[in-house]
Amino acid sequence: MQVPAPFEYERATSVDDAVALLERLGPEARIIAGGHSLLPMMKLRLAAPEHLIDINDLDLAYIRQNGAEIRIGAMTRHRELLESEPLAGLLPIFAEAERMVADPVVRNRGTVGGSLCQADPAEDLSAVCSAVKARVVIRGAGGERVVAMADFHRGPYETAVGDAEMLVEVRIPVRAGAGSAYEKVERRAGDWAIAASAAALWVDGGTIADAGVALSAVGPTTVHATRAEEALRGQAPSEELFARAAGIAAEDCSPTADQRGPVDYKRHLARELTHRALRRAAARALHQEV
């Protein structure tokens, strides 16, 4: 029987309360959201926090449009992201990725905040949020700061969220001419990615004004394919361009061999999945989706 090591349990009543508890209890305190990454780690004793601060009562489960931004609260569950109609209209990449995140029962508990903060290199929403150029709002005792996804990942399982801080919101810019898509290959239903690629394009007057490409499970952290993005910017969308950008993304990732497959195979997937994601993102941006 797998049982977590003993800890004290606190239930936060507000964001301020959660931050105050983090400050007071020190670095051995951890936030628990859906618990679907943290509890499995605690059962294996890969994590043994002395205090858990439950943030499930916080008013952080929402998806709202605020001017030219979509704002998603940290406690929004995978299921809500999958089923949100406003999100499906503006950012189809979310529902597409969510359909392949874990399984429906796990999706009832796991949250966007927990996913991003867990920062597993194979985690799906980090790649999605990176591709769509999201920014995250981090709250600490000293107030709030807003960090771009490009600066969020600091290393494997390491993010810009500091000891006595928490992630409260994800903000995604809504811009004209946008198209986005997610491609993932998994070994069996509900599994983590062998490799996955997230792509977003913003097309203006026949040229790609901006591009976002990020990959899962093919590096020590989410891979931000910035050289591929540069290759796309300012060009007209075409199959050749997407093939070239996908090749660059595959070169810039660094998969390792494990039970899910060897390096060559994963690099092949990185290229192929990025190509497909770009192709579909462009079709969406140009309203040519079949």
Added chain:
Amino acid sequence: MQVTLTVNGDEVTSEIEPRLLLVHFLRDTLGLTGTHWGCDTSNCGACVVLMDGEPVKSCTVLAAMAGGHEVRTIESVERGDVLDPVQQGFMEEHGLQCGFCTPGMIMTARALLDRRAGGEPLTDAEIREAISGQICRCTGYTNIVKAIRWAADQEAAPTGGR
């Protein structure tokens, strides 16, 4: 610490260790052994119960986190001595062999049917998707899908399942 939650309609208060998992609280503290406990790694779904009406893997929820919420287990599904249409469906269509996965499957199916009540008929693909986080070593799933389909048809019929 003390926790108070509703289990199968009754409010229960218990003194627990914070690290107690909901599955063990149900089975060992309350003696509700209908909820099974299998993989321990959030993969098999034998431990699925409903929390506020939605299926959750109770091996990956702390009993403390369930405080203030409504939990339903397989023990609550039967009405008096009348089986729930989902239970009846598992009988009619031979949806179980050893029965280890069955409580979890039934709870997920119950939530699926409750959510869809009065709406579009469920497709087999939707049923398969709903149980895709749960493992059955015996049936090959086909009869489980048929069982849930049986219950869905029963409840959609003009006389209603219940």
